[in-house]
Amino acid sequence: MSTFLTKAILDFFIAFGIVLGGAMLGGVGAVIALQPPTQTMLDIAGKIKIWALAAAVGGTIDPMRVIESNVLDGNLSPAIKQILYLIFAFLGAHMGTELVKWVCNGGRS
Numbered sequence: 001m002s003t004f005l006t007k008a009i010l011d012f013f014i015a016f017g018i019v020l021g022g023a024m025l026g027g028v029g030a031v032i033a034l035q036p037p038t039q040t041m042l043d044i045a046g047k048i049k050i051w052a053l054a055a056a057v058g059g060t061i062d063p064m065r066v067i068e069s070n071v072l073d074g075n076l077s078p079a080i081k082q083i084l085y086l087i088f089a090f091l092g093a094h095m096g097t098e099l100v101k102w103v104c105n106g107g108r109s
Contacts, residue, residue, distance in 0.1 A: 004081060011056040011085050012092035018052035019045055019096030038104040045100040049093045056089035057082075 023045040030040035057063045063082050070079040 004084075008085060008088040011089040015052040015056035015089040015092035016096040017092075018055055019049055019093050020099060022048045022052075023096075023100045041100055042104050045097045049097050052093040052096065053086070053089045056092065057085050 023041040026044035027037040027041040030037040063086060066082045067079045070076070070082075
């Protein structure tokens with residue numbers, strides 16, 4: 001498998017896992033703190049979505065620098081790859097958030 005596809009898949013699942021794991025452990029913490037776990041899980045999933053994306057791609061500034069430096073130098077291929085990594089990470093974080101919403105709403109939309 002190509003290194004691009006490997007990294008894209010990893011970015012997806014890292015972001016997915018951060019959202020899902022953070023929401024689930026936040027729900028456990030809410031039970032211990034005698035707070036409503038489903039609402040807490042929904043709040044956490046929404047709040048950490050962007051941070052999951054940033055963590056999956058390795059930080060918030062470095063991917064932007066890669067895009068900027070390569071576009072300014074006329075090398076579009078590395079910039080496009082970096083944008084695709086961001087898209088895969090976003091999809092993972094978004095799917096994690098949607099799964100938490102689905103679980104907390106009992107499958108209802």
